[in-house]
Amino acid sequence: MWDYTDKVMEHFHNPRNQGAITEKQEGEEIVTGEVGSIACGDALKLHLKIDEATKTIKDARFQTFGCASAIASSSALTELLKGRKVEEALKLTNKEIAESLGGLPEEKMHCSVMGQEALEAAIYTYKGIPLDNHEEDEGNLICRCFGVSDTKIKRIIRENNLTTAEQVTNYVKAGGGCSSCLPDIDDLLEEITTEKEKSIEVATTIATADRSSTAQTTKTLTNIQKITLIQQVIDREIRPVLAEDGGDLELFDIEGDLVKVILKGACNGCVSSTETLKIAIEATLKDRVLPTLTVESV
Amino acid sequence: MNDCIYLDNNATTKIDQDVLAAMLPYLSIYYGNPSSMHTFGGQVGRAVRQARSQVASLLGAEDSEIVFTSCGTEGDNAAILAALKAQPKKKHIITTEVEHPAILNLCRRLEKEGYTVTYLSVDSKGQLDFDELEASLTGNTAVVSVMYANNETGVIFPIEQIGQIVKEYGAIFHVDAVQAVGKIPLNMKTSTIDLLTLSGHKIHAPKGIGALYIRKGVRFRPLLIGGHQERGRRGGTENVAGIVALGKAAELAQQHLASIAREKQLRDKLERGILSIIPNTVINGDPVNRLPNTTNIGFKYIEGEAILLSLDQFDICASSGSACTSGSLEPSHVLRALGLPYSVLHGSIRFSLSRFTTEKEIDRVLEVLPGIIHRLRELSPFNSDDADWLQEQEQAVLAK
The missing domain is CATH 3.90.1150.10 (Aspartate Aminotransferase, domain 1)
Known part of the structure; x- marks a missing residue:
């Protein structure tokens, strides 16, 4: 028998906010997000009522087909959502859902992932982003039994700091069917570990790079001087370091003190490495050009 | 939890009070080794012999055809592996898609070791297709292992009809009867079954005891190699209390069949x-x-x-x-x-x-x-x- 927390059992026996949302007032919108399938053994239809003016979730309800932890996760999710701004809600992770229930057994973590995905689906619908264009659908299919792509597996590995294929199965089911994709999952885990190590390494190199090649300046810069200097620092100090690991960077635009860059090659596509690199690049530019500069990856 | 409504008896059963009473002395007073050459051990040996008769009686078998095991999984493993070892030239096994993991996972392992396994399909009622069975059987088939009754659905296979077909091809016929024993009358004397597995805890005996029926004349090689216990067919000092319990449980199951x-x-x-x-x-x-x-x-x-x-x-x-x-x-x-x-x-x-x-x-x-x-x-x-x-x-x- 599963070792469920009292909170899970309490939500299972007395679920909050079950059912559909059908009625709305002027200035409100109702959206739904559906994930899972009857084949997988769990499915969730999340209903959100959003206040148009404040972009706030006024009501959240659920309909769930699934086990006790799926029902409890759905119930907990609706509680977490009520009163949140849409943009804030989008940041909610599966981890928060599980934590609000006092934790879930490892094998049941996928129930919290289902909650996060239904939420994302509902908000994407609200924003008019077609679900078909969801980035995860563009990835390569790794687990054929449960239809899980490498993009999704990588995201869940990063967000939950997973280290074993077994954990990946517990979180997104991938590998839990015929288990023929387990070696592929191991490869993805390896890839992310390497990625993390590399980005830390690169960031350290940039931060401690030899600055003798470019003159330090403290005087007020004209716009053209600023742009030239930024381009110079990027070309001479940052790009060579990135190139060593197969990455590259392009200066896209400068708006006031905001430097927009495009990460390329090996730098692209990894949330954690993007973040680390951004900080390192920003630190270099602040140091070399202007302390007020900020960097954004576009 | 004493008052729970227990409707999960295919998973395990409550120990019958009479069974418990029969086995307890062998956990306290009669701790002798049945193999010993003294009266103290000898009386324990008698209890084991009586239990063997009780189990044989439930199956309509002879006492010498019963080997005590530790559980259903051991019985299943011992049966399949014995059948293969006894016929080293035959490399084919037939079983069904709906068997217990004790058979299915063993078969998957054997596939990796070079055996070919046919998993017979079932229809929407959970029944087998005799034509598929016949088409799968060859002179290379060492063993056919089919469960008597399914643990999940309770569906009973027409074991004797299957056995008739199996015998035509000279394969050893193993039946996992863990769920059937005590619920269906069995008679090995008139049966086509060569090897049959049963488990104690499904018939109100404790966990950790089972038995394998081995038809007289069927070639058998032991899974556990050790002393002369069970006439060399299962080494290891007997689980005397478990054996006595299984004997009593078999006797009660036979009465209950009526x-x-x-x-x-x-x-x-x-x-x-x-x-x-x-x-x-x-x-x-x-x-x-x-x-x-x-x-x-x-x-x-x-x-x-x-x-x-x-x-x-x-x-x-x-x-x-x-x-x-x-x-x-x-x-x-x-x-x-x-x-x-x-x-x-x-x-x-x-x-x-x-x-x-x-x-x-x-x-x-x-x-x-x-x-x-x-x-x-x-x-x-x-x-x-x-x-x-x-x-x-x-x-x-x-x-x-």
Whole structure:
């Protein structure tokens, strides 16, 4: 028998906010997000009522087909959502859902992932982003039994700091069917570990790079001087370091003190490495050009 | 939890008080080794001999054809491996898709070791196709292993008809009868079965004891190699208390067979009650050729674990073939082999009765179950076959 927390059992026996949302007032919108399938053994239809003016979730309800932890996760999710701004809600992770229930057994973590995905689906619908264009659908299919792509597996590995294929199965089911994709999952885990190590390494190199090649300046810069200097620092100090690991960077635009860059090659596509690199690049530019500069990856 | 309504007897059973009373002295007073050359050990040896007779009697076998084992899994493993070792030139095994993991996972391992395994399919009632069996049998087939009755659905295979076909090809016929023993009368004297597995804890004996029937004349090689115990067919000092318990349990099971109809009546009452009070419910598996104590019912549009945990609130114990209860993410291989739609598969619950089940208990289940099912269906986004979402899902799966 599963070792469920009292909170899970309490939500299972007395679920909050079950059912559909059908009625709305002027200035409100109702959206739904559906994930899972009857084949997988769990499915969730999340209903959100959003206040148009404040972009706030006024009501959240659920309909769930699934086990006790799926029902409890759905119930907990609706509680977490009520009163949140849409943009804030989008940041909610599966981890928060599980934590609000006092934790879930490892094998049941996928129930919290289902909650996060239904939420994302509902908000994407609200924003008019077609679900078909969801980035995860563009990835390569790794687990054929449960239809899980490498993009999704990588995201869940990063967000939950997973280290074993077994954990990946517990979180997104991938590998839990015929288990023929387990070696592929191991490869993805390896890839992310390497990625993390590399980005830390690169960031350290940039931060401690030899600055003798470019003159330090403290005087007020004209716009053209600023742009030239930024381009110079990027070309001479940052790009060579990135190139060593197969990455590259392009200066896209400068708006006031905001430097927009495009990460390329090996730098692209990894949330954690993007973040680390951004900080390192920003630190270099602040140091070399202007302390007020900020960097954004576009 | 003493007062729980225990309807999970295919998982394990309560130890009969008489069985417990019979075995206890062998855990305290009579601790001798049955192999010893002194009276103290000798009287223990007599108890083991008596138990062997009791088990043989239940099976209609001779005493010398019974070997005590530690569990059903050991019996199954010993039987298959013995059959293979005894016929080293034959490299083919036939079994079914719906066997217990003790057989299926062993067969998968043997495939890696170079054996070929045929897994016979079953139809929507869970029954085999004799033509498929005949087409699969060759002179290279070492062993055919078929369960007597299925643990999940209770479906009974026509064992003797299967055995007739198997014998024509000279293969050893093994039957996993763990669920059938004590529920169906067995007679090895008139049977085609060569090897038969049984387990104690399914017939009100404790866990950790089982037996393997080995027909006289069938070539056998031991799994556990050690001393001369069990006439060299299973090394290791005897689990005397377990053996005595199994003997007593076999004796009681034989007596109980005469009144098995009462168990069937209660099962039928439960089943009819559920099907008539609760809409969208179906019986899984052959409703006719079935164990008298088992029913497997699909409650559409809801998930089994949620049903079990709801029943648990009322101290009612049952089990489910849903993915969520197994931890394997896949629903029961048995129910999948029947080709059931997913809406039924995930919401299937097995109720298995015993001679201790009372009518009052059945009434209590019928009293609380409708409310449980209603509540969970209210929570579910699928509530009828017409639901577009559901249909799309089912079709998507079929297309795969």
